[in-house]
Amino acid sequence: MNDAAQRAHRGIGHSTNLVGRPSAWLASCAFNDSAVPLHIWGVTEMNPSLFTMLDQAEHLAEAGEAFTTYMMAMFGLDPEQRATTSGGQRRFRSSFLRLIQGWGFDSNGPEGAVLKGWVESRFGLGPSYHKEIIERVASRAWTTYVQEKMSSRFHNNAIWVQLDLLFEFCQWAIRRFAFPDETHLTLHRGVNSFDEHWIVEQTTRREAVVRLNNLVSFSSDRDTAGCFGDMILTARIPVSKIVFFNGLLSSHALKGEGEYLVIGGDYHVSVDYV
Incomplete structure (x- = not known):
């Protein structure tokens, strides 16, 4: 292609x-x-x-x-x-x-x-x-x-x-x-398959470039991410792509603990199995 x-x-x-x-x-x-x-x-x-x-x-x-x-x-x-x-x-x-x-x-x-x-x-x-x-x-x-x-x-x-x-x-x-001193955060996303995430390039057996949806959820906690799928995608997320995070507004949190809403696109990710 x-x-x-x-x-x-x-x-x-x-x-x-x-x-x-x-x-x-x-x-x-x-x-x-x-x-x-x-x-x-x-x-x-x-x-x-x-x-x-x-x-x-x-x-x-x-x-x-x-x-x-x-x-x-x-x-x-x-x-x-x-x-x-x-x-x-x-x-x-x-x-x-x-x-x-x-x-x-x-x-x-x-x-x-x-x-x-x-x-x-x-x-x-x-x-x-x-x-x-x-x-x-x-x-x-x-x-x-x-x-x-x-x-x-x-x-x-x-x-x-x-x-x-x-x-x-x-x-x-x-x-x-x-995160005043950070340019990136390491975040995790649990998935069961790559139906929603197209593999653009398989770089190694456990690493790939994946195209994420234009808005996706990540978690700062790996164990929490593991509750949402058999595979965990780990990526370095630019803080400038974060739209919302649990804790931004104390009385209106997302359902998942440590959850972040992130602007998508192509990301280098590592893939681990729960």
């Missing part, structure tokens, strides 16, 4: 994004080896009061409370602020918290599609898997993904803008409190 065919296989991307870096480079091992900070255009500039509050925080928990307060005020996420219909029923407002929680239960559910769609929009990396392998536009798998990522249920409250703010807060928190 030639290089063009490889790039097209299991992953549909495009050249436009909102981080000012070539999408093909973001998806490559070359980026992971020499990663640079990533910022979504205009987010910090349009929300100066948020980052002024964050700069006053003395620890991560305090910063998380400031971020949550800001998001509640900006997007009416507090139940007391939700609008009501003429019949007196409370109107559903989409929330980044619901998406994160939904992902924790099923990354291939509607919430997962919205999160993958946000990565596609902001970073130019399309998903390679949603319920089934996505190999081309106009396939059944692609149509299902598009229908779910654009569902009006999740797009009535500037949901992608909420996710932009979440990503920028996560990156701020990593630099300020969580």
